[in-house]
Amino acid sequence: MSEAIAYERVGDIAVLKAQNPPVNALGLDVRKGLLAGIERAEEEGAKAVLIYGEGKTYFAGADIREFGKPPQEPYLPGLCNRIEASPLIVVSAMHGTALGGGLEVALSSHYRIAVPSAKMGLPEVNLGILPGAGGTQRLPRLAGTEAALEMITTGRHFGAAEALDKGIIDRIEKGDPREIGLAYVQELLEKGAPRRAVGEMPAPEAVDFDAVYEATLKKGRGQLSPATAVRAVQAAVEAESFETGLKRERALFTELMESDQRQGLIHAFFAERAVSKLPELEGVAPREVAAMGVIGGGTMGAGIATAALLAGLQVVLVEMTENAVSAARGRIEGNLQGALKRGKITQAQYDQLTGEALSVVTDYAALGQVELVVEAVFEDMGVKREVFGKLDAHCKPGAVLATNTSYLDVDEIAAATSRPQDVIGLHFFSPAHVMKLLEVVVAEKTAPEVLATGFALGKRLRKVTVRSGICDGFIGNRIMNAYRKAAEYVVLDGASPYQVDKVVTGFGFPMGPFAMGDLAGLDINWAARKRRAPTRDPRERVPRFYEMLCEGGDFGQKTGRGFYIYEEGKRGGVPNPEVADLIAKDQEQQGVAPRAFSDAEVLRRYMCAMVNEAARVVGEGIARRPLDVDMVMVFGYGFPRYWGGPLKWADLQGLDGILADIRGYAAEDEFFWQPAPLLEKLVADGRTFDDLNKSG
């Protein structure tokens, strides 16, 4: 027997216990053990088999680390079919998470029981594949086509109660999976329950698969796996037999397994978990945080306060005037109303969070008991330093003092206090209670346990937390500035902002840079430009149409006009016809002869600028590894997850081609298109960004 599956006989029942921590993934040893266990049970003349998992879960899926490597027998689909074909009664008892291949093993069992807290799902599409061990054929036979399509294309987890309701499991029972499983098998044997194979059930009902396919493709913004899974479910309905349906599922699965998107999504899966594993945090205990202060109750401050409240923290928010206090409270209540409406919190929780858990005041003295405070005031060094001076005076010793600055030097802010070791950057993204990214910015004197506290807070707020060093814009905004500049240059040289936005959304971003500027407020970027102007290198090309738009009072969505015109009550905007005139004027003043750009060239320049700056950010040690950049761009800037992030994308495209294009663009603008030394080095050494990830 394999060590990953323990075999035991309890009377007529053969018990197969998975013991492959941490999540009982269905790696080779587990598959071998299951197969051997079924065969042995049959040979020994057992009447039934119980499958369950030791530790915190039933099987949480196939072993993702095996993907991309040569597959080894027994394969999961064959194993599932073998389990289903057994003449013995096979029962799965589920607890924890029965996901992907795990749920497929359960669906191949003849009966399914689960504890009330068990979660199930077929999340394969989120890894760029589809349920390839019969899940697309068996789930619709149990739950119906419509429900199965929704579950498989979203990959969402669902609870035991929903599974019971949809006919996916047979029973819910409180207790230990082994105990409830054994009792259930005993009962089935006593009443002479028949073997019941899902694959032998009638094919499920048809739906308009073409319509579902199109809608799924559109929703996925270019992601292939959910739409491909629709075709696999279609085979469950239309194939002439269950076996033919399985073959079709297999073919579609293989197609996806070989895709770049599968590589990108699996990279994202592991990178998302790797970002918070820092060697410098090993053995460092974070400081306890039960109460948190927030300075400033604008959109950002209110969002941070909301996230903290939802994570169970006590919050004290400080604003400047009574009017601002009530506005801040209103924003937080509005955010929590949203959570209430979506069923994330109950009315009683809402009352508690907006009542005793939250105080909004004007007096810094109220911060005396908080263990951590995040400043989210106006982005101005003088203002920030003044706030930090006050925090230094009012916060207790050992309190972590964090700034939410997006660009400013955290060292300079820390120097306004007598305790720079307690100062750190916690850069949230707006809306802070929704966006999953948190950049933790380490200043020169930040103490290790303060960094650990930043990461612990990120975890508590359920953020993807990434370490960043200090530079203008940290990881994300610095890279964004580079690709936004590339976008402005192609526009100055002849492309239209609308072509750029279309190309960028076509790539899979939710928005292009010009629509994004309108959303964020063009004035914000304008202020940053003015701030940088005195130190700008004279060799830098400076498009002026952006500022011209701002000079005319058009700041984007907030004024109803920017690159687009926004009409009340309408979603999205229409191109602002005056923008073309401003660009033409800019071109004339700068002596630029506009030319046409193909969509492919627009995209290539945009992506090359992003990759080049990202390589610089890694090369300079601002980000520790390429994967840290990838996660910042995926979770903070809408980079399509299915490409894994800009540096995974770059690896997939080939770094030599990217470097060659950058060198080509340098012929027209040597200053902007200087290749990043790290990119040059990787190409010279024949290595990839992922090689750097692997070497730590």
Ligand code: TC6
């Ligand atoms: C599939 O089944 C396809 C079938 C078709 C075949 C034909 N494999 O997330 P955590 C590791 S596709 C390998 O921190 P949690 C994870 O990397 C699969 N490793 O814990 C981490 O390792 P580290 C379908 C895995 O309690 C450790 O386990 N299944 C796998 O917050 C702990 O993970 C899924 O997509 C795996 N399948 O959440 C489920 N899963 O400590 C993917 C986890 O070295 N997994 N690890 O960093 C999850 O969603 C979550 O891990 C969880 C547990 C909900 C199971």
